Amino acid sequence: MASDSRNPGSEWAKGEESFFEPVKGSLASIVVLSLVGAASGVVPFIAIVELARTLLPALDGQPIDAGRVWGIVIIAVVALFVNVGTAFGAGAVGHFADARLQLSLRRRIVRHLQRLPLGWFDQRSSGTVRKLVESDVTALHQLVAHTIQEVLTAVAVPVISLVYLFVVQWQMALAALVPLIVTVLLYPVLMRGSAEKYRQYDEATSALAGATVEFVQGIAVVKRFGQLGRSHRRYRDETKRYVRFVGEWTAETAVAFTIIEIVTSPVVVLVWLLAAGLWLVNAGAAAPIDVLPGLLLGLGLTGPLMKLGASGQFLRNATNARKALSAFFALPPVPQTDAPRAPQGHDVALDAVSFGYDAEHPVLHEIGAACAPGTVTALVGASGSGKSTLAKLVPRFYDADAGRVAIGGADVREITGDGLYREVGFVFQDVQLLRASLRDNIRLTRPDASDDEVEAAARAAQIHARILRFPRGYDSVVGEDANLSGGEAQRVTIARALLADAPVLVLDEATAFADPDSEAAIQQALSTLAADRTVLVIAHRLHTITGADQILVLDDGRIVERGTHAELVAAGGGRFARMWADYQANHARSLPEGAAS
Ligand SMILES: Nc1ncnc2c1ncn2[C@@H]1O[C@H](COP(=O)(O)OP(=O)(O)OP(=O)(O)O)[C@@H](O)[C@H]1O
Ligand SMILES: [Mg+2]
Numbered sequence: 001m002a003s004d005s006r007n008p009g010s011e012w013a014k015g016e017e018s019f020f021e022p023v024k025g026s027l028a029s030i031v032v033l034s035l036v037g038a039a040s041g042v043v044p045f046i047a048i049v050e051l052a053r054t055l056l057p058a059l060d061g062q063p064i065d066a067g068r069v070w071g072i073v074i075i076a077v078v079a080l081f082v083n084v085g086t087a088f089g090a091g092a093v094g095h096f097a098d099a100r101l102q103l104s105l106r107r108r109i110v111r112h113l114q115r116l117p118l119g120w121f122d123q124r125s126s127g128t129v130r131k132l133v134e135s136d137v138t139a140l141h142q143l144v145a146h147t148i149q150e151v152l153t154a155v156a157v158p159v160i161s162l163v164y165l166f167v168v169q170w171q172m173a174l175a176a177l178v179p180l181i182v183t184v185l186l187y188p189v190l191m192r193g194s195a196e197k198y199r200q201y202d203e204a205t206s207a208l209a210g211a212t213v214e215f216v217q218g219i220a221v222v223k224r225f226g227q228l229g230r231s232h233r234r235y236r237d238e239t240k241r242y243v244r245f246v247g248e249w250t251a252e253t254a255v256a257f258t259i260i261e262i263v264t265s266p267v268v269v270l271v272w273l274l275a276a277g278l279w280l281v282n283a284g285a286a287a288p289i290d291v292l293p294g295l296l297l298g299l300g301l302t303g304p305l306m307k308l309g310a311s312g313q314f315l316r317n318a319t320n321a322r323k324a325l326s327a328f329f330a331l332p333p334v335p336q337t338d339a340p341r342a343p344q345g346h347d348v349a350l351d352a353v354s355f356g357y358d359a360e361h362p363v364l365h366e367i368g369a370a371c372a373p374g375t376v377t378a379l380v381g382a383s384g385s386g387k388s389t390l391a392k393l394v395p396r397f398y399d400a401d402a403g404r405v406a407i408g409g410a411d412v413r414e415i416t417g418d419g420l421y422r423e424v425g426f427v428f429q430d431v432q433l434l435r436a437s438l439r440d441n442i443r444l445t446r447p448d449a450s451d452d453e454v455e456a457a458a459r460a461a462q463i464h465a466r467i468l469r470f471p472r473g474y475d476s477v478v479g480e481d482a483n484l485s486g487g488e489a490q491r492v493t494i495a496r497a498l499l500a501d502a503p504v505l506v507l508d509e510a511t512a513f514a515d516p517d518s519e520a521a522i523q524q525a526l527s528t529l530a531a532d533r534t535v536l537v538i539a540h541r542l543h544t545i546t547g548a549d550q551i552l553v554l555d556d557g558r559i560v561e562r563g564t565h566a567e568l569v570a571a572g573g574g575r576f577a578r579m580w581a582d583y584q585a586n587h588a589r590s591l592p593e594g595a596a597s
Contacts, residue, residue, distance in 0.1 A: 019322065022104045023144065026097030030090050034149045037086030038156030042297065043079035046164060047072050049293045056289060090149045098145040102137050105325070109133055115333035118397040122430075132328055139321035142314045150311045154304035161297040169286055172294030175276035179302050182263045189256040197249055198316060204242045211238035264302035273298045334396065340416045343408025343423055346373040346503040346534045348394060352403035355393060363389050364557045366403065371550075373503070376535045378545035380579065381554030387538045388429060390554070391506045394536060395424045407504060421445070425502035429509075431489045438467055438482055439474040441492055445500040453499060461495035461525040463488060494525045505529060507537040509544075542583045551576065 020027060051072050058064050109132055158180065165173035215235040262268055277291030348371040356362040363386045371377040379387045392398060393405050396412050405412045407423055415423065425445075433441050442457060443449040449457075454474065458464040466488055467474055476482035484492065497505060507526060526537070526544075539545040546565045553561040553568070553576045561568060561576050568576040 019105070019140070019325070020101070020144075023097040023101045026093050026100075027144070027148065029093050030097070030144075030148050031152060033086045033090035033093065034152035035156050037083055037090060037149075038153050039160055040079045040082040040086060041153075041157060042160045042164065044076045044083075045161075045296045045300070046293070047076035047079070048296060049168075049289075051076075052292055053289055087149075091145075094145040094149060098141050101144055102141060105137050105140065106133060108329070109137075109325075112329055112331070112333065115336075116331060117334045117399070118395070119392065120331070122392075122397065132325065136321035136324050139314075139317040140325075143318035147311050147314045147318070150307060151315075154308045154311070157304045158301045161301060165293055165297055168293050169280075169290040171280050171285055172273070172277060172291055172298070175273060175280075176294050176298030176301055178272065179263050179269050179298075180305070183260055183302055183305060186256045186260050186263075190253050190260065200245060201249070204238075204245045208238045208242045211235045260306075264306060266299055269299055269302065270295070334399070334417075335413065336417070337414045339414070340419065341410040341414040342419060343410045343415060345408040346423070347371060347408060348377075348504060348534055348536065349406045349409075350390075350393075350403070351406065353390075353393065353400045353405060354402040355389065355398060355400050357389075357398075362401075362557065364393075364400075367557075367559055368403075369550075369552055369559065369562070371534050371536060373534050374532055375549035376530055376537060376545075376547070378548040378551045379536065379538045379554060380542065380545070380551060380576070385554040386557040387554055388508050389557075391426070391428070391508050391536060391538055394504070394506050395426050396420055421502075423502055424504045424506060425497040425500050426506040427490065427493045427497050427508065428506075431486065431493050433478045433484070433489055433492060435477065435479045437475050437477050438470070438492065441478060442474075442495045442499055444496055449499055454495075457495040457499040458492075460498050460528045461491045463491040463495055463525075466491075491525055494529055498525075498529055502533075504534045505536070507535065509538055509540055541587070542580055543587070553579075 051069065054065060054068050054072065113129065162173060162177070165176055211234050215232065273295050277286070277288075277294060280286040281288055281291060350367050350369045353364060353367040354362060355364040367390060369377065379390060381387055389398075393400055394407070394412065396405075399413060407415065407420075412420060434444070439451070439454055440447075442454050446453075451474070455464060458467055458474075466484075467476070467482075470476035470482050472481060478484065507529075509526075529535075530537070537545065537548070539548075545551060548565065550562060551565060551568055552559050553574075555575065561571075561574050563571070565580075568574060569580055571577060
């Protein structure tokens, strides 16, 4: 990160043309090899014609020019080898180039991911990232490794053949052009409105995929609440829509498609060329031998062109992938400071902070607060009042639109990325564990931590005993042989934060998961975690924060009250006093003893 900070955005500012920069040389070689390959593919046919020309006089008893015959045979054989060799060469160069391109793109994706604001990941499923790294990069693979060569061959073979035909017998060349022209004229009919059609096709496909996933994933909920009919109906409707769309599209293009198929089929082309040749010979316009090139080469004109249809689909995918990747690389990274500052101390200051996820919907309005080192600040407020949003500004998931968030006097925007993560630990509502061993999950931020340290952190987070109950203990892999409840997962992230030992802690309680036992365990873990740190905690259960040094009451993105629990309750009639009264009424029976003092 440090070296990047001097040169922010150099990566993403580069245009998409730089995609192929690392493989430019290889692409040029593929072009040359494909063209040489196409030419060498035509040569054996020309050789057959020339051979016939040389051998025919023998029928009339004239001597044969043996040297010329051998010369032609050798040229034909060499051309065959060149043809095979260039095809192999282009394929090999293409695949090596493709491997390099994929590596460079994937590295670039990872580098760019590292620089995006953490908030970006909040709003996106891992599916988005996976699509970039897998599907989109693979679409480019098809382009580099196969499509360039296919397209060049499909165009070069007919062009070279036609040039030769026009040189030897222009009338036959014209006849050979006819199937090609019919194809070229009908193709636009086939493709009419195809951009729009393809868009609709993609839309129908993803709608169907969405409905299928929804149907399958939601099946438990749906069954439970008797909504099977509704979800199933959407799946059925999407399937019908898809089938209808594909049916209509096929019907619209069927006639043009069939005509092209017929006109370009080898039998029809051969009959057509034979007829044309016979007519030319009868009319005295051509010698029989001059008809031969037209027959041989004319047959091979439309085949490669038809292959372009399939290549077109790959080109479309590659273009879409390129757009998706460009859009991704164009996402502005977190601005890095030119003059990094280290925090002096561990107090957190919020200074007239305003923020919105988008310009139209401000979420936080001029929030001001100071959290002294070693104190606990609790954020309370209704759901949607902006608590989690405010908490996420401290580890810089997002940057404030106005005002500043400072730690130890340094604006979080002036602290280096690494410095900030050393300074701020966080446990958020949406706990995410990696598909790795529990041990590695806990020491994620401190990979060098010893097993003893990991265990000590897990003990303090009240999760050690639970981990030992898994068959492989700390080596159990999350999602494989370690399945954790929401509360347990959160305690694992608490252990992680404990081990990371950052002086500032931001905690967003996930009490939604908690049963009384696990809530008590989480509370105990949190109080261990809070000792001697600057803590910003979002509390949903008010009795857990009666001892907080200050409580900030948020309403619609504004701080409407602040003070200690005792002060706020004593103030009477205020929002917190009301919340507390409600809370006590609702939770009186489930409160731990002594908490409701
Ligand atoms: N990633 C996001 N993109 C756009 N808007 C968001 C995003 N996250 C939250 N919001 C909006 O910002 C507002 C504040 O949300 P926030 O999650 O901060 O509330 P909260 O106080 O933490 O609520 P809760 O108690 O339910 O966790 C809400 O109106 C919410 O819809
Ligand atoms: Mg929240």
